[in-house]
Amino acid sequence: DAGVTQSPTHLIKTRGQQVTLRCSPKSGHDTVSWYQQALGQGPQFIFQYYEEEERQRGNFPDRFSGHQFPNYSSELNVNALLLGDSALYLCASSYRDTFSGNTIYFGEGSWLTVV
Amino acid sequence: AQTVTQSQPEMSVQEAETVTLSCTYDTSESNYYLFWYKQPPSRQMILVIRQEAYKQQNATENRFSVNFQKAAKSFSLKISDSQLGDTAMYFCASPSIQGAQKLVFGQGTRLTINP
Structure with missing residues (x-):
């Protein structure tokens, strides 16, 4: 039974660019949440997706957006x-x-x- | 919880010793859970133990136990017979809104177990 999988593991982008991160939830799970963890800090909640809709959002600007697919991945x-x-x-x-x-x-x- | 506070940025003990990590929180909820997560260098957040606020008995999981003081809003983690593999960042966390599974994390305590 695969757990939560994320890709890519590491990436480097230039200021001003756009990035997409991917997540596949654990089998049987239907809700995905995203957190940002700065170095030396605790994770901060970005948003949560359920039934392909954003349900909760933390204090992050609109530059952060997400999506959930019918197979629950995000x-x-x-x-x-x-x-x-x-x-x-x-x-x-x-x-x-x-x-x-x-x-x-x-x-x-x-x-x-x-960078 | 609206806020979770861990006042010990770093701790270090010898192998086989007992160590206690502190956590205080603030919440207006009447029913809630509290969690301790471990984050080793692999970065994956692993649930160590959880406490249900309406249960008076402190939770225990093998070498890990909590001291839950509801009135004082204190939730400490005790690790007995510490092992080298316990070296990690430890985060105290609680859901911020009932049912939303949006976790609020503390700043973390870096625990080092020395041989």
């Missing part, structure tokens, strides 16, 4: 990259439920470096 897009967008981007999957923390699984993340 993409995170960041436009007009800034140096401050350099971070580890974590994808988390879960089954839509209330307070079931043990169903929240994380991927290994995508390291984005903006």
